[in-house]
Amino acid sequence: MTAVPVHAADQKTATEAAAVPRIAPNAVQFRLENGLDVVVIPDRRAPVVTHMIWYRVGAADEVTGQSGIAHFLEHLMFKGTTAHPDGAFSERISEIGGEENAFTSADYTAYFQRVAKEHLGEMMAFEADRMTNLVLSDAVVIPERDVVLEERRQRIENDPGSLLSEALSATLYKNHPYGRPVIGWQHEISALDRRTALDFYNRYYTPNNALLVVAGDVGPDEVRALAEKTYGRITARPEAVRAPRPAEPPMVGPHTLTVRDEKVREPTLQRAFITPSSTTADSGGAEALSVLADIIGGGSTSRFYDGLVRGKGLATYAGAYYQSSGVDATRFVIYGVPKPGISLTDLEAEMERVIADLVENGVNEEELERAKSSVVAQAIYSQDSQQSLARIVGSALTNGSSLDKVQSWPERIQAVTAEQVSQAAAEFLKPEKSVTGYLKPIVKKAEQDGKS
Amino acid sequence: MTAVPVHAADQKTATEAAAVPRIAPNAVQFRLENGLDVVVIPDRRAPVVTHMIWYRVGAADEVTGQSGIAHFLEHLMFKGTTAHPDGAFSERISEIGGEENAFTSADYTAYFQRVAKEHLGEMMAFEADRMTNLVLSDAVVIPERDVVLEERRQRIENDPGSLLSEALSATLYKNHPYGRPVIGWQHEISALDRRTALDFYNRYYTPNNALLVVAGDVGPDEVRALAEKTYGRITARPEAVRAPRPAEPPMVGPHTLTVRDEKVREPTLQRAFITPSSTTADSGGAEALSVLADIIGGGSTSRFYDGLVRGKGLATYAGAYYQSSGVDATRFVIYGVPKPGISLTDLEAEMERVIADLVENGVNEEELERAKSSVVAQAIYSQDSQQSLARIVGSALTNGSSLDKVQSWPERIQAVTAEQVSQAAAEFLKPEKSVTGYLKPIVKKAEQDGKS
Numbered sequence: 083m084t085a086v087p088v089h090a091a092d093q094k095t096a097t098e099a100a101a102v103p104r105i106a107p108n109a110v111q112f113r114l115e116n117g118l119d120v121v122v123i124p125d126r127r128a129p130v131v132t133h134m135i136w137y138r139v140g141a142a143d144e145v146t147g148q149s150g151i152a153h154f155l156e157h158l159m160f161k162g163t164t165a166h167p168d169g170a171f172s173e174r175i176s177e178i179g180g181e182e183n184a185f186t187s188a189d190y191t192a193y194f195q196r197v198a199k200e201h202l203g204e205m206m207a208f209e210a211d212r213m214t215n216l217v218l219s220d221a222v223v224i225p226e227r228d229v230v231l232e233e234r235r236q237r238i239e240n241d242p243g244s245l246l247s248e249a250l251s252a253t254l255y256k257n258h259p260y261g262r263p264v265i266g267w268q269h270e271i272s273a274l275d276r277r278t279a280l281d282f283y284n285r286y287y288t289p290n291n292a293l294l295v296v297a298g299d300v301g302p303d304e305v306r307a308l309a310e311k312t313y314g315r316i317t318a319r320p321e322a323v324r325a326p327r328p329a330e331p332p333m334v335g336p337h338t339l340t341v342r343d344e345k346v347r348e349p350t351l352q353r354a355f356i357t358p359s360s361t362t363a364d365s366g367g368a369e370a371l372s373v374l375a376d377i378i379g380g381g382s383t384s385r386f387y388d389g390l391v392r393g394k395g396l397a398t399y400a401g402a403y404y405q406s407s408g409v410d411a412t413r414f415v416i417y418g419v420p421k422p423g424i425s426l427t428d429l430e431a432e433m434e435r436v437i438a439d440l441v442e443n444g445v446n447e448e449e450l451e452r453a454k455s456s457v458v459a460q461a462i463y464s465q466d467s468q469q470s471l472a473r474i475v476g477s478a479l480t481n482g483s484s485l486d487k488v489q490s491w492p493e494r495i496q497a498v499t500a501e502q503v504s505q506a507a508a509e510f511l512k513p514e515k516s517v518t519g520y521l522k523p524i525v526k527k528a529e530q531d532g533k534s
Numbered sequence: 535m536t537a538v539p540v541h542a543a544d545q546k547t548a549t550e551a552a553a554v555p556r557i558a559p560n561a562v563q564f565r566l567e568n569g570l571d572v573v574v575i576p577d578r579r580a581p582v583v584t585h586m587i588w589y590r591v592g593a594a595d596e597v598t599g600q601s602g603i604a605h606f607l608e609h610l611m612f613k614g615t616t617a618h619p620d621g622a623f624s625e626r627i628s629e630i631g632g633e634e635n636a637f638t639s640a641d642y643t644a645y646f647q648r649v650a651k652e653h654l655g656e657m658m659a660f661e662a663d664r665m666t667n668l669v670l671s672d673a674v675v676i677p678e679r680d681v682v683l684e685e686r687r688q689r690i691e692n693d694p695g696s697l698l699s700e701a702l703s704a705t706l707y708k709n710h711p712y713g714r715p716v717i718g719w720q721h722e723i724s725a726l727d728r729r730t731a732l733d734f735y736n737r738y739y740t741p742n743n744a745l746l747v748v749a750g751d752v753g754p755d756e757v758r759a760l761a762e763k764t765y766g767r768i769t770a771r772p773e774a775v776r777a778p779r780p781a782e783p784p785m786v787g788p789h790t791l792t793v794r795d796e797k798v799r800e801p802t803l804q805r806a807f808i809t810p811s812s813t814t815a816d817s818g819g820a821e822a823l824s825v826l827a828d829i830i831g832g833g834s835t836s837r838f839y840d841g842l843v844r845g846k847g848l849a850t851y852a853g854a855y856y857q858s859s860g861v862d863a864t865r866f867v868i869y870g871v872p873k874p875g876i877s878l879t880d881l882e883a884e885m886e887r888v889i890a891d892l893v894e895n896g897v898n899e900e901e902l903e904r905a906k907s908s909v910v911a912q913a914i915y916s917q918d919s920q921q922s923l924a925r926i927v928g929s930a931l932t933n934g935s936s937l938d939k940v941q942s943w944p945e946r947i948q949a950v951t952a953e954q955v956s957q958a959a960a961e962f963l964k965p966e967k968s969v970t971g972y973l974k975p976i977v978k979k980a981e982q983d984g985k986s
Binding site: 146147149242245246248249252253256257259261262267268269270325326327328329331333334335336337338339340341342514 | 599700708719786790791
């Protein structure tokens with residue numbers, strides 16, 4: 083975006099010479115004797131700490147037929163222990179003016195609190211207690227299952243877009259458990275029970291399968307001392323390691339699926355391609371895919387915006403994203419909403435054409451540099467929130483990545499070449515290896531052309 | 535097909551009054567003390583017996599990630615025991631002029647021999663021996679795995695139609711293991727080994743999980759005596775029962791998939807709908823679906839033939855079938871090949887229209903009676919081969935059906951009403967709950983319209 087044209091090779095040398103910022107540069111990692119990994123990210127801006135415990139287990143580790151158990155257990159972790167009965171932990175957090183939450187993905191389950199720094203040890207004591215002493219009775223399990231079923235009803239069953247995304251994942255992943263919704267299939271959630279939850283808990287919730295991330299106004303020595311007094315007392319179960327997941331067979335051709343619903347206001351399409359994740363990719367692969375997503379559909383300077391929204395006026399919006407984090411192969415997604423009067427088919431053909439053009443003619447240095455700056459900027463900005471930084475680190479490490487890879491992300495993005503970007507597009511964005519989902523309004527009888 | 539019009543109700547009464555034939559009317563069923571189920575089907579036409587042992591385990595019972603193990607074990611069952619080393623059983627069958635084979639489905643695995651009646655006891659001794667004394671070494675397992683991989687390469691990988699069918703199943707069944715190919719995914723077959731095969735064998739190959747079917751020139755008493763001396767000596771393992779399989783979530787909308795390959799000569803389409811099997815259906819449900827399949831696409835008097843092949847001249851052929859046998863919900867499939875110059879889209883729309891018309895206007899008594907006669911006739915004819923009759927009984931019983939249901943199939947078909955048929959079509963053949971697969975030739979660049 084400099085006004086003076088710079089020769090590409092020169093610019094690259096200049097970039098490499100410049101001090102590329104690192105993410106969480108002062109983060110420190112160590113491991114307790116019982117196998118608990120710890121990352122401390124000092125952040126002295128306020129006397130606050132974010133305390134997160136991450137388990138290397140998620141929906142993709144569930145036994146077939148028990149979908150939703152990882153997420154259900156996340157709910158049940160709030161149900162208390164002998165020392166701290168149902169609600170005691172949350173009440174205490176509220177009492178000291180803190181915040182808490184939890185989240186489950188296909189690859190991890192995490193719990194966190196944000197509190198004033200002097201309460202860190204207490205949070206660790208609570209969290210260590212429920213890592214190993216969870217008490218579950220049918221009296222709490224059964225009503226909580228109804229809560230989860232209601233959550234699914236509201237978030238998925240009542241939302242055609244979510245139903246489409248869920249079916250799209252299940253079509254994209256025919257064998258790998260990423261095809262399964264994290265919240266679980268409704269009929270399988272209904273059958274989850276106390277025993278299943280406790281088995282899952284007993285197998286996976288142990289220090290050697292966990293990661294402690296503490297970000298905030300605290301140093302590594304202090305965190306280590308507190309962690310040893312709490313988590314450090316728990317005995318490890320060395321066998322608590324998740325099994326490798328079944329791999330995908332090759333995709334034999336393009337797939338489509340269509341959801342029509344009266345709640346849909348405007349037609350949309352999304353197309354997904356399976357790609358390596360930052361854990362499974364060859365060196366530079368995830369970085370090239372990240373830059374590619376930005377070039378194709380990352381904002382108002384992207385090719386989709388330029389060609390489809392502004393240019394030909396086919397789309398209200400069109401974009402792309404690459405899901406880099408995952409233990410196993412993840413996805414690259416393009417999506418678009420046609421302008422009124424434009425068909426999904428026409429928009430889709432034009433999106434395909436934009437990608438084919440990129441594959442054939444490559445990317446130019448100007449858009450490459452702009453995309454790299456944008457991807458780096460997003461990473462840099464994400465550090466602004468203590469919680470988001472802790473999440474980036476926790477998610478990466480439970481996905482099989484390393485602290486160094488998180489830290490060096492900006493410099494690895496800077497190293498991406500134009501050739502890597504067009505190669506990634508050629509290798510992974512093949513129409514014949516895609517699943518395309520269409521969300522359509524229900525057309526009234528008179529307007530229909532006879533096909534449903 | 536009578537020349538004199540008959541009032542429907544009268545005709546039905548007449549049919550019920552007539553002696554509707556039963557399938558294998560003289561078959562006898564009993565159980566040995568160790569839980570082995572036995573069915574004897576006397577057939578005195580020749581001094582020959584068909585001896586089949588069926589295990590209630592198939593590809594749908596495999597652990598995720600080990601697809602193909604049921605079929606691989608079927609191969610390995612020919613590798614010998616201590617008493618009868620590799621090849622000894624097959625050599626003996628060949629020596630006495632017999633035949634043998636084996637087959638694996640999603641729901642069962644079966645082994646059979648056809649020999650002169652005096653060798654029945656010997657076959658039982660061999661088969662009982664390998665039910666419990668199989669010996670496997672890497673020296674036989676590893677080369678046999680290459681045999682299976684080659685089988686897959688020839689039957690699936692080199693056949694675009696098989697690749698399409700495989701992906702279609704995996705799209706139709708998002709959660710249930712019927713979505714998995716019986717032969718296994720190539721990458722998972724490659725990882726199968728001696729230990730996995732033996733674990734599967736040790737878990738499922740036991741008399742209380744097996745069914746012996748003997749058809750031929752022999753009576754129940756003789757079979758019982760021989761079975762007790764051979765199979766009867768094996769100790770049952772009561773826990774060897776397969777677990778229920780995970781159920782499907784509801785289908786949210788129509789899916790398509792396309793395979794293009796240079797080996798494809800003419801475009802074809804197939805559309806599959808999930809339906810109850812004869813095991814899971816309500817009373818009369820599987821019977822109505824069987825009659826429906828015949829009416830829609832069962833031959834030269836079917837609606838597809840009449841409307842699409844002969845009538846509008848859109849199709850070279852078009853048909854339908856219903857897969858009635860299955861432990862869990864199975865499928866109804868329609869398929870067609872357009873005439874040159876007709877697009878798959880046009881043929882598909884017309885196939886949809888034919889079904890919509892049937893749903894809306896019902897079926898007439900004439901086509902109903904013709905279809906029922908045809909379905910009954912097929913069942914009656916299938917008895918002509920001793921082996922096919924034994925397979926029908928074995929497959930039904932390992933799928934959770936009963937001997938009585940097999941025997942009464944013709945009378946249950948006769949009881950199907952026109953209303954049941956159109957109701958089945960309305961309930962199960964919804965376009966929005968279907969997966970459609972297209973097989974297409976690779977079109978040369980110049981002929982293409984720009985879309986791949």
